Amino acid sequence: MKVVKKLVQYASLYKKIIIGALIMLALSVAADLSGPFVAKKIIDSHIMGIESSWHETEKGQDAVEYENHWYKRDAYFSKGEEKGKEVRVLQVGSQFVFVDKAVPVDGRRSLDGNTLVIEKGGKETRTAFEPLSTQELMGFYQPEIPRILGLVAFYFGLVLISSVFQYGQSFYLQKAANRIIQRMRNDIFTHISRLPIRYFDNMPAGKVVARVTNDTEAIRELYVTVLANFFSSTINIIGVLIALYILDARAGLMGLLLVPIIIIWTKVYRKFASKYNHIIRERVSDINGMINESISGMNIIQAFGREKETKQSFETLNRDHYFYQNKMLHLNSLTGGNLIGVIKVIALIAFVWYFGGMSLTATSAVSLGMMYAIVDLISRLLHPLHGIVNQFANLEQALVAGERAFSLLDEPGMQVSDRNIPRYKGNVAFEHVSFGYKENEYVLKDISFSASQGETVALVGHTGSGKSSIMNLLFRFYDSNEGTIKIDGKDILDIPHQTLREHMGIVLQDPYLFTGTIASNISLGQERITRATIEKALKDVGGDKVLRHLPLGLDEPVIEKGGTLSSGQRQLISFARALAFDPAILILDEATASIDTETEAIIQEGMEVLKKGRTTFIIAHRLSTIKNADQILVLDKGRIVEQGTHEGLMEQKGKYYQMYELQAGPNKGMAG
Structure with missing residues (x-):
């Protein structure tokens, strides 16, 4: 089995x-x-053993005195020791008797007046006996007790x-x-x-x-x-x-x-x-x-x-x-x-x-x-x-x-590799990539685009258009069904998962914090990230302004999911974490969608520091936050339907224009 x-x-x-x-x-x-x-052994050799052969002998070890004569069990005679007349001690019912000669021990025993009767195989043996008192019987048991x-x-x-x-x-x-x-x-x-x-x-x-x-x-x-x-x-x-x-x-x-x-x-x-x-x-x-x-x-x-x-x-x-x-x-x-x-x-x-x-x-x-x-x-x-x-x-x-x-x-897992590679530049290219979470149900269809080192690429579109799926493929949380994804010209399928992600960072819309402290949530236990690096990262993203009132500062305890912190505080910690790891490729997955305007303003200032020298992908709900992106990809039903800068897309007056105008209108709705 x-x-x-x-x-x-x-x-x-x-x-x-x-x-x-x-x-x-x-x-x-x-x-x-x-x-x-x-x-x-106790029962047969010692308790019932007194029914075995006894011989008359001289006074000495294991000898028992009875009516001025000394007797010893046959088993206790040493080799060469002289044995005298053989006698028997037998039990008949509840009575023990002494027989002054050798008689059979097997057979049915009974007492007939002063005569012991032993019947065996149709033959009868009759002999005189002497009843033993309790004290006399215990005398015969004396050698057995020790x-x-x-x-x-x-x-x-x-x-x-x-x-x-x-x-x-x-x-x-x-x-x-x-x-x-x-x-x-x-x-x-x-x-x-x-x-x-x-x-x-x-x-x-x-x-x-x-x-x-x-x-x-x-x-x-x-x-x-x-x-x-x-x-x-x-x-x-x-x-x-x-x-x-x-x-x-x-x-x-x-x-x-x-x-x-x-x-x-x-x-x-x-x-x-x-x-x-x-x-x-x-x-x-x-x-x-x-x-x-x-x-x-x-x-x-x-x-x-x-x-x-x-x-x-x-x-x-x-x-x-x-x-x-x-x-x-x-x-x-x-x-x-x-x-x-x-x-x-x-x-x-x-x-x-x-x-x-x-x-x-x-x-x-x-x-x-x-x-x-x-x-x-x-x-x-x-x-x-x-x-x-x-x-x-x-x-x-x-x-x-x-x-x-x-x-x-037994579930197939990803191979773990300890191999380190130098920090890559961050040139990313998607070439005719198609992908589906379920077989034959593609959520991305023939996606092709490229992002050069230091560029900021924004992904926009309604819910289900495939924005997050692109990032899932880049991180190799999933692998594409068709097409190729390259970083610095190398197919990411040829790079082990851990090695690939070593120089990548991500900030989610709902950041996840672990039980520990603010500092441990920024460094995630990486020894190379020092206390000074943590402090600088938090300061660069503007987090020191929001978190400075906490009694223990960086050592403030964090419970599961950061339940005692506000959404803005959790997001700033997440930004500081991304900066501390110094990734070559940074993904901001709707990172400012769930925070207040004041905190967003702080983060927007820090984001310029965060994006510097990195290839940055931004999945955005608020289109006003991506106007400065080097290129904007507009997705619809898994396809790139528009691509360009904010100004260029506004001039086209296509889907992006409609989404932007909808958000800029009186109700300031959000693209799904």
Whole structure:
């Protein structure tokens, strides 16, 4: 799967940390799985071990005194040590008895007065016995107590080791996950800045934000929770199956029957969960997009009383999201803990019935310790299965989120080049350029003109005539469908985007300011733009007159989009930014259309400084501001219909003349 492959590729960047964490996890699981073996040893070798052979011996280590004689378990005799008469300590019901000779330990036991009766294979063994008091019985247990305590201490040590490794794997796995998501978010954000402007024409900002934040956070859960659970559960399952085989091969084979169940379970679950999660994450993106759009346009919503309609649209998306969340909830409930609980009970009943029945037969094929260990291991086998099932939801969410995030990364971006070129002169030529935002719907048709270094070229025309499209092509926000655009005789398609824009500047009608300070918005973090350069640029465009009253001057904080500043102040900062970058080609996109007359007068003075020595393109609404342009291009429906100076065009009395006269009339209307 493509998504899984990419997730693995990201994980491989921090494979040392992940491998280290998984090794610690494996050691933790191994230490934990030692528990049933320790319990079996305690039960079979020590608690039930007193029913093994005892021999009369001399007083010494591990010897037990009973009625003036000393006895030791056969297992505690050292090599070459002399063994005396063999005796037995047996349990019959709740009573422990002492038998002064060797008798069979297998078979059904009962008491007949002062006689012990052992039946096995149709044969009956009868022998005298002596009942043991609690104190006498504890005497026989004395050699076992330090050994049991030692095993308990050993098991406690394993638990501590398991806890330490568990902590280590959790810490390092989360550390690796955080590093992976940090890297992924950086990659996505960097890639967003490389995407062509065309991509954002049909992709709301809220949806892009959701992929950088929500989707990557869901992927983080994959590395932290899902990976840890799946790996630990897999190791647990393998470890339990191996342990069952070590104890009893039949138990191991029966344990294997549970594995196909989880495989079928996974396939059924994923069939439905993938569909639901795709819709859920899409609705989250839609909700983010709508919230982002509503906040940005809140003044319009409130001004036109659209609160109710906006609320209804949001509720529709939210209801759809809730509907599919409920479907996921039902799916998780049906395939979650309840079902695994039923399987667990059935499996335990089957094992207890089979092996427990064997332990009650005359052959006693399964010891009590073995039975305990098998039941414990079966419980441990079902626990990781439950862990895997519980992570299905997170796994599907992460895979869907990964698919969405990687689809953004798969979008073809612009090549980034660090190559610098000398500041070009700024001779611009459009040669038979045609362009459309949509296929076969051209907004520019056979555009041809040239602008020499230092010239000012004005673009005028009604809304939709193609003025801004020309500038979009010059900046290579889009590439033309036909024709060629050249700067200093070189096709701009042969110049990398970043390199091309290095010596270009733009001032928009609605300037965008970033969170920071006035100074940071002028320099945009460029180290070559010094404080002195910032101050000079602001002074040259007349901004010092308008901004001087601010308490912190250039260090005055700027919030998102410069919301605390007036339109004129934001525009002056934008002009100062363009001047500080010292571009060879300058574009003023209706830069004075939304500011007051007083500020416009200040800017007009600064514009002469700004245009000096630069090829300047002005997209203007107010035709009075472009009378001094070296050439004026009049566009209509994507074509240049008139071209010349202000005086020449006025003499022609064509479209430009009509537009100018309309603006100069009593109503002073604006060309669209």
